[in-house]
Amino acid sequence: MNTPAATAAGPEASGVRRTRVKICGLTRPQDLDAAVAAGADAIGLVFYPPSRRCLTLEQAAALRARVPAFVGVTALFVNPEARLVQQVIETVRPDLLQFHGEETPGFCAGFETRHVKAFRAGAPGLATAAELARACAAYGRAAGWLFDSYSAGYGGSGSGFDTALLAEVPRDAGTPALILSGGLKAETVGGQIVALAPFAVDVSSGVESAPGIKDPERIQAFMRAVRAADAARAP
Numbered sequence: 006m007n008t009p010a011a012t013a014a015g016p017e018a019s020g021v022r023r024t025r026v027k028i029c030g031l032t033r034p035q036d037l038d039a040a041v042a043a044g045a046d047a048i049g050l051v052f053y054p055p056s057r058r059c060l061t062l063e064q065a066a067a068l069r070a071r072v073p074a075f076v077g078v079t080a081l082f083v084n085p086e087a088r089l090v091q092q093v094i095e096t097v098r099p100d101l102l103q104f105h106g107e108e109t110p111g112f113c114a115g116f117e118t119r120h121v122k123a124f125r126a127g128a129p130g131l132a133t134a135a136e137l138a139r140a141c142a143a144y145g146r147a148a149g150w151l152f153d154s155y156s157a158g159y160g161g162s163g164s165g166f167d168t169a170l171l172a173e174v175p176r177d178a179g180t181p182a183l184i185l186s187g188g189l190k191a192e193t194v195g196g197q198i199v200a201l202a203p204f205a206v207d208v209s210s211g212v213e214s215a216p217g218i219k220d221p222e223r224i225q226a227f228m229r230a231v232r233a234a235d236a237a238r239a240p
């Protein structure tokens with residue numbers, strides 16, 4: 006839902022003219038190739054055992070090896086042991102870590118690889134715009150703040166959230182990038198981009214035919230919708 010409060014930031018707030026796109030939860034080489042061919046800026050690999058998109062180190066390393074230059078690789082965790090994160094860093098060499106659980110700011114910043122902190126907008130303690138902004142401020146060393154819906158299972162649920170909750174998230178130059186996530190799909194992402202001007206969008210369920218199985222046509226439609234929204238908000 007887009008509200009006047011959320012819209013107030015406007016496209017100029019971030020100075021961004023080309024919304025970055027991350028396609029997350031890839032499990033198959035052909036899906037990775039489809040995401041890259043469609044123009045994704047980054048792909049995401051999940052290391053959360055309860056997720057149907059979770060990969061072994063070996064599977065992830067094989068996918069990583071297919072990623073061409075200038076496409077980023079993000080490794081996604083939920084309350085991981087530091088040892089797992091370190092193993093992923095050494096084996097998969099991600100460009101970014103993405104933490105979706107209750108990891109502390111110190112834990113997130115304790116690795117040589119930079120990180121994105123995900124917030125479940127609407128969760129207890131993150132249920133108002135002021136609470137969400139306060140939570141973000143504690144993670145000032147993140148490269149990005151990602152906003153997802155509050156759902157059982159920590160993420161990848163395909164459900165959205167009330168984006169009015171983002172109204173007080175700092176958008177000044179130098180603050181972590183605002184990454185919009187949670188139930189995005191080709192039919193809705195354009196409106197969200199025009200309203201909120203996120204630095205990036207992150208999608209998983211919205212480009213799938215089943216959990217972990219990406220649909221090339223949905224990926225292409227999603228990318229087209231993002232580019233059309235970028236064009237619509239160009240000065």
Ligand SMILES: O=C(O)c1ccccc1N[C@@H]1O[C@H](COP(=O)(O)O)[C@@H](O)[C@H]1O
Binds near residue numbers: 188
């Ligand atoms: O993809 C998963 O299985 C997952 C598991 C645990 C935490 C996050 C997960 N995915 C991330 O959730 C958001 C929203 O996804 P969706 O588009 O609503 O399906 C996204 O950042 C995924 O990377």
